[in-house]
Each structure stands twice: as C-alpha cells, then as structure tokens.
Amino acid sequence: MDPVDLIIATVVLAAGTFAFRFAGPVLRARVTLSPRAEKLTAMAAVVLLAALVAIWTFTQDGGFAGYARPAGVLAGGVLAWRKAPFVVIVLAAAATTALLRLVGVP
Amino acid sequence: MRSIWRTLDRDLARDIGLVCLADLVVGVSYGAITVTSGFPVWAPMLLSLLVFAGASQFMFVGIVASGGNPIAAVVAGLLANARHLPFGFAIGDVLGERWASRLVGSHLMIDESVAFALAQRDADRRRAAYWACGIGLFVCWNLGVVVGAFAGTVISDTDALGLDAAFPAVMFALVLPSLKDRATRLPVLVGVVVALATTPFLPAGLPVLLALVGVLAGVVAKDPAERPEPVPEPEEVC
Numbered sequence: 001m002d003p004v005d006l007i008i009a010t011v012v013l014a015a016g017t018f019a020f021r022f023a024g025p026v027l028r029a030r031v032t033l034s035p036r037a038e039k040l041t042a043m044a045a046v047v048l049l050a051a052l053v054a055i056w057t058f059t060q061d062g063g064f065a066g067y068a069r070p071a072g073v074l075a076g077g078v079l080a081w082r083k084a085p086f087v088v089i090v091l092a093a094a095a096t097t098a099l100l101r102l103v104g105v106p
Numbered sequence: 107m108r109s110i111w112r113t114l115d116r117d118l119a120r121d122i123g124l125v126c127l128a129d130l131v132v133g134v135s136y137g138a139i140t141v142t143s144g145f146p147v148w149a150p151m152l153l154s155l156l157v158f159a160g161a162s163q164f165m166f167v168g169i170v171a172s173g174g175n176p177i178a179a180v181v182a183g184l185l186a187n188a189r190h191l192p193f194g195f196a197i198g199d200v201l202g203e204r205w206a207s208r209l210v211g212s213h214l215m216i217d218e219s220v221a222f223a224l225a226q227r228d229a230d231r232r233r234a235a236y237w238a239c240g241i242g243l244f245v246c247w248n249l250g251v252v253v254g255a256f257a258g259t260v261i262s263d264t265d266a267l268g269l270d271a272a273f274p275a276v277m278f279a280l281v282l283p284s285l286k287d288r289a290t291r292l293p294v295l296v297g298v299v300v301a302l303a304t305t306p307f308l309p310a311g312l313p314v315l316l317a318l319v320g321v322l323a324g325v326v327a328k329d330p331a332e333r334p335e336p337v338p339e340p341e342e343v344c
Contacts, residue, residue, distance in 0.1 A: 001145075001170055001176065003146065005176055006145075006146075006149055006170075006176070007152070009166075009170075009176040009177075009179060009180050010149070010152050010153050010156060010157065011156065012180050013153075013156075013157050013162070013166060013179075013180045013183045013184065014153075014156035014157045016180070016183075016184045016187070017157050017158075017159055017162065017183070017184065017187040017190070018212065018213060020184075020187055020188055020189075020190040020191045020194075021187075021190045021191075021193075021194055021212040021213065021215045022194070022208070022209070022212040023191055023194060024190065024191050024192065024193060024194015024195040024196075024197075024198050024212075024215075025194045025198035025199075025201045025208050025211070025212060026198075026208070027194075027195065027198075028194065028195050028198030028199065029198065029203070040321060040324075040325070041192070041195045041196040042196050042224065042284075043289075043290050043293055043321055043324060044192045044195070044196060044318055044321045045192060045193055045195075045196035045197065045220060045224055046224065046281055046284040046285075046290055046293075046294060047290075047293050047294050047297040047317050047318060047320045047321055048189050048192060048193065048297075048314060048315075048317060048318065049217065049220070049221050049224075049277055049280070049281050050281050050285075050294045050297060050298055050317070051297050051298055051300075051301035051313070051314050051317030051320075052189075052217060052274075052277060052314055053274045053277045053278050053281065053298075054298040054301055054302050055301055055302065055305055055313060055314060056270070056273060056274040056277070057271075057274040058302060059302070059305045059306075062305060062306050062310070063306065065270075068268075068271070069268075069270055069271045069274075070271075071271075072268055072271030072272075072275065073271050073274045073275050073278065075275075076271065076272070076274075076275025076276075076278065076279070077275060077278050077279075080275065080278055080279035080282055081282065086117075086120070086121040086124060086276070086279065087120070087121075087124055089275055089276065089279050090124055090125075090128065090272045090275065090276060092275075093268065093271045093272045093274075093275035093276075094267060094268035094269055094271055094272040095268060096268065096271065097268030097270065097271035098266060098267055098268035099268075101265065101266060101268070102266075
C-alpha cells in the first residue's frame with residue numbers, strides 16, 4: 001500500500017474514532033438527564049461490555065472460537081464470582097486456556 | 107492529577123497494572139504481526155498513537171494485508187469503534203468540565219477504562235480508575251507496539267499464552283458488580299443473545315451495537331404501563 005494512502009486511511013480512522021469518543025461526553029454535558037435516563041446510559045454501557053465478553057469468549061472471525069478459550073473464561077468467571085483476587089482470575093483464565101491448547105484442545 | 111493517585115488504592119492500582127501488562131504483550135504481538143504482514147515499521151505505531159483501539163487496529167491491518175480496499179478497512183474499523191459513543195454517554199462525567207481534559211480523556215476511552223470506571227462505587231474512584239487505566243494502557247499499548255514492530259516475531263502468537271481468554275475474564279469480573287442490579291440482568295441477557303446470534307452474519311462491530319436492543323427490553327419490561335419520557339436512546343444516535 002502506498003505510504004500516503006496508508007497515512008490518510010490511518011488519519012481518517014483516527015478522526016472518526018475520536019469523533020465517536022468525543023461526542024458522548026460533549027452531548028452528555030449539554031442535556032440534563034433524568035435519573036432514570038442516567039441509569040439507562042450506564043445500563044447501555046454494561047450491556048455493551050457484556051456483549052463484548054460473549055463475543056470475545058465464543059467467536060473468532062465470525063465463527064466458533066473453539067473450546068479452549070471458553071473453558072479458560074469459565075474458570076476465570078467462576079473465580080470472579082467467588083470474589084477471587086484479580087491476579088488469580090487473570091492467571092487462571094490464561095493458564096487454563098494455554099494448557100488445554102498445549103494438550104491439543106482447539 | 108495528584109488527587110487521582112491519592113484516590114487510587116493499592117488493590118485497584120495493582121488490578122489496573124495487571125491489565126496494562128497483558129495489553130503490553132498484545133501490543134507486542136500487534137506490532138510484530140503488522141510489520142511481518144508487510145507494513146512499514148511506523149504504520150503500527152502511528153495507528154496505535156492516533157487510533158488507540160486494539161480490535162479496530164487488528165481489523166484494519168488484517169483487511170489491508172489481505173489485499174482489501176483501504177476504504178473498507180477504515181469503515182470496518184469505524185464500525186468496531188462506534189460503541190465508544192454510548193460509552194461516552196455513560197461515563198462522560200468522569201472527564202470533567204474542562205475542554206482540555208475532555209479532549210485528552212476522550213482519546214483514552216477504551217473498553218478497559220470504561221469497565222474499570224463503571225465498576226467503582228463513588229465518583230472520585232470512578233474518575234481515578236478511568237484516568238489511571240486510560241493513561242496506563244496508552245503507555246503500555248504503544249510501548250508494546252514499538253517493541254513488537256522492531257523485535258519482529260518474538261511473541262506473535264499470544265493465543266499460546268491464553269491471553270485471549272484473560273481479556274474476556276477480566277471484563278467479566280469488572281461487569282459482575284453491575285449484574286447485582288436485577289433490572290440490569292434482563293437487558294444484559296437479551297443483549298448477549300442478540301450479539302452472539304448475529305455474529306456469524308454481520309460484519310464485526312455491528313453485533314455489539316445490536317446488543318443495545320437489550321436496553322429497550324429492559325425499558326419495556328420495567329414499566330409496561332408508563333411510556334418513558336423523551337429519553338435520549340443510545341440506539342438512535344448510533
């Protein structure tokens with residue numbers, strides 16, 4: 001790819017991304033939200049993050065991600081639910097998946 | 107700025123540091139993958155500094171490297187990043203009133219900083235968590251990318267380390283406190299089902315946005331009788 005085209009594409013992607021990021025806080029400061037609407041915006045963010053968790057856990061390029069990754073997330077998830085420290089959650093999730101892959105689980 | 111570091115307690119700082127470390131490793135792999143797929147060394151660094159959104163950066167590089175149209179790569183990246191609009195609506199208040207802090211804070215808005223902010227109880231901790239995570243990740247991500255771009259294929263396969271499982275697990279742990287609120291559970295369930303069901307058919311980024319129908323489900327289920335007053339629905343602005 002031509003370097004100039006690459007720079008233009010990068011700048012356009014960056015500008016668009018920044019516009020998405022900046023629009024929320026600016027619009028938010030302009031309108032006074034009712035407590036109920038404010039709860040809904042927080043709920044929307046939680047719903048988005050939960051959807052990301054599900055997509056990252058189960059899918060890869062639009063297909064099934066295999067069994068090793070969901071198993072690792074499950075291990076980390078159970079530990080999170082049992083209020084384990086963050087370090088334990090991260091290490092357990094990564095180690096479970098890495099070990100399963102090591103023994104050949106896809 | 108000093109008050110942020112004072113509000114951050116030891117545990118929160120350590121949790122954020124851990125996520126930054128994991129992101130650094132992914133950054134190394136991003137830099138390496140990008141350069142080995144034929145991009146100049148400066149390309150992953152420029153993307154990471156200016157775009158600073160991992161998933162969209164991987165997508166952009168993947169599409170261009172496989173001979174795709176750069177316009178398609180930009181559109182795909184923008185679609186993946188559209189979720190920052192509802193994110194900003196939810197946590198906009200942590201960025202403060204000053205334009206300078208709004209400009210800088212907006213650029214630091216990523217999944218992790220939003221999730222850390224939402225998981226905190228009071229406003230001071232929310233602000234501290236957001237800024238610490240945003241700044242920490244910006245530094246670590248870009249540092250990792252520089253190392254990866256120059257060192258090449260040191261860690262090109264983070265899957266062998268299981269890091270792809272660590273990120274969803276971290277995010278789940280951060281979302282978990284919000285799920286204690288019963289009113290949030292139905293919207294989350296609906297959103298997750300919609301996102302997973304549409305993932306095989308839609309371009310990446312869109313299924314995540316479609317999860318917002320879960321919020322509608324929550325509104326309808328909560329007050330079947332009373333129509334909500336003009337609430338700015340995040341769905342509509344997207």
